[in-house]
Amino acid sequence: MQIEIKFNLNGEDVSIMTDPVRRLLDVLREDFKLTGVKEGCSEGECGACVVFVNDILVNSCMVPMANVINKKVMSIEGFKQTKEFEVIEKGFLEAGAVQCGFCTPGMIMATENLLRNISNPSVEEIKEGLSGNICRCTGYQTIIEAVQLTVKDGGELWKSNLTSL
């Protein structure tokens, strides 16, 4: 069964004819070519495919299209155009928090989600905030440093509690 599904994708209103049980992950990757959203496990366990749906961070492999009707979806492709992204990117580069890169876009999105909720997180809060994202390369310590550098560099961006998209 195909139905018309309208939603807002990275700031733009879009509409597609598709099966409402298709996964958001597949629609983003296959129909919109947004390949920064990665499929790691397809069971909601690894965090490589996370996106924001109405500002809530979700594993897009677990979301059927029916659940995004008239909602706001933001993937790494949309988020990378924000000021917040620039500061996070700088933090990750400086800290050396990237290796194979497959978990990285998800880690960036989870960092944004964390900072939206807690603008100056403690180490324990960083661990809690990023605990849904598996990284097999870095050993995580540089990722924590990356978040700390981000806060040091541009923490005021999140204090205002506004997202610039």
Added chain:
Amino acid sequence: MRINTRKIRTDGKEKIRGENKYLEDLEFKNLYYARTLRSEVSRGIIKEIIYPEIPENYYIVDKNDIYRNEVKMVEVDMPIFAKDQVNYIGEPISLIVGQNKDVIIDIINNTKVIYEELPSVYSMEEAKANNVTIIEKENNEFVSHEFSTGDISSLNNCEIFDGVYETTYQEQLYMEKQGAVGDYKDGELIVYGSMQCPYYVKNALMHATGYNEINTRVIQTDTGGAFGGKEEYPSLMACQVAAATLKIKNPVRLIFDRREDIMYTTKRHPSKTYIKSYVKNNKIVGIDIDISLDAGPYIGLSDVVLQRALFTLNGAYQIENANIKGTVYATNNVFTGAFRGFGAPQSMFALEQHFNQVANKLKIDPFEFKKSHFVKQGQKTVTNGVYVEKIKLDEIADKLEKLSDYKNKMKLLDTEDYYYGIGVSFVPHGGGFTGDGEAEHIKAKVKLKKNKNNTVEILIANVEMGQGAKTALPKIVASVIDINLEDVIYNNPDTKYVPDSGPTVASRTTMVVGRLLYKAAEKVKERFNEEEFIIEENFKAPDYLVWDPETFQGNAYMSYSWSGNVAEVLVDKITYDVTVKNIYGVYDVGYPIDIKLVEGQIHGGIIQGMGMGMMENMTSKNGKIEQNNFEAYSVPTIKDMPHMEFDLVINEYDDGPYGAKGVGELTLVGIPPAIASAIENAVNKEFFKVPVTPEYILEVKEYADRNQI
């Protein structure tokens, strides 16, 4: 630029932005998808395969669609598609190929394979018992090696200690799953894939298809982690997609789902190691070791894994008399292969744990006990090779003691809720292939191309897989020539353009390939005012490398990297949950080409080693892997991460670029024994297996307590 300038990794930005392309992100015109029909039994003869009606434009690709049905690795014992018999659960029988994934899954679900089941072997004990023989060799032994140094039979009046040490499967769990795409264009066979060894894949393809040097081409795509898991396995997948693309003359993509990847691709070999040591005056003067590895039904790289396990068996110590034996057994379990450390994590766990237990029995502090055995320059290895280079183990130990505050920490007591424990390990890891492997088998060749616009291109077959090759190697070239890092080009290897510089394995990329690039760069520098030219550099074995591949006598490695680790743990008195509080490490990796990249290898190795030491409990029952997703197979998350601190001892290696030696594997090897020893220290019991899970601690504690009654 200068080599010690810290540089941001060259591939960092595009990865953060999600802009680089892994295999699954690439678009191919008129792409067909493939999925594997797999064996459901661990051993059996295929009597009949009943496929449903196959719709138009859907294909079955199997043993009849390939010129030589053999995956060429070291041997050729593994078929690309099952012949008449299957030998493990999950063994590929055929590919179902088409353009709609749902239709493909329907076809697979409606296919019935009829087997005549044969008796299976599910463990090394069953293999040894030999009631069932599953390979053509005697006693289910693929291969067995034995060698010795000194004369253990001459030892008398020694105190004897012994133990049997076990490790289980470990899954690499790279974040990007295995995948390959086959394409056929204008008479050329092209395979794209996530891989460590483009030329292994190319050689396997030529063998399987009969295509030649010219019309076979392999292109590595951005690789989302590998850890050894993409060393030999991609050759199998490449041959399968090659068969499919040659049959249908359209591009064919095979990407595993995560459950398939966890259950059916190569893993770290389960091992069992018997150690008997001879002690005189509080020193281990002789050691008898017998190690067994479970290879699954095909040998793959298992003989090479066994050799690395054996050649490193004196660890960081001088042991004058040693008898070393090892055997690779065939079973009908999933077939095992390369994983960071390549045999050494198994043998070093056994040796270090044994040293820890002997020290405790002799009532000597394990740190001091191990230190008193440190090997020195000029002394001999277990293969009667001579340690040619400077060994700075004493410096490593001193730094480690200070960094970890070991002496004061030893006095720390249990709290009301937790047992406190501290453990230490010292391990070496040889860089590059064992023995004469680099000179006789790999024969690495690299090229540098100087362009008109004054950029320099690195032409090698080694890959970036997360470890930082695309930063470290250009740094070497840029600093030798003294140009900007941005002016060095290093693209993903395409065998049409790059020479065979060998596989991206064995901690050899920086040390061996980097050294060749260093030498080539010196020549580029001399001629830099010329417009355009290519420099080629070939590997030559250093004079001091003496090796007899028949008897395993001589220098098993060109150089060794060394590490010392201290782990501190808290064990919950009620649940036996283990929290690793701190891990300290001091490393001699020669000279660090980039401190941030070295840090990345250290942290990553520690966490993966921690997984092996206490969390990643992968088991096989009746030939079937029992954990098949991230939930059942738990790897460390950010919440499990201990505090990590490290320091380096600089010890430049003459035949490494700027003195660099291997890094990547070493950092994992010492962690399982450090953690297991810390847990022994905490609960005051001996542990013989990793991972040391709460269930295992409970079992050991309960058993001991019951025995006291």
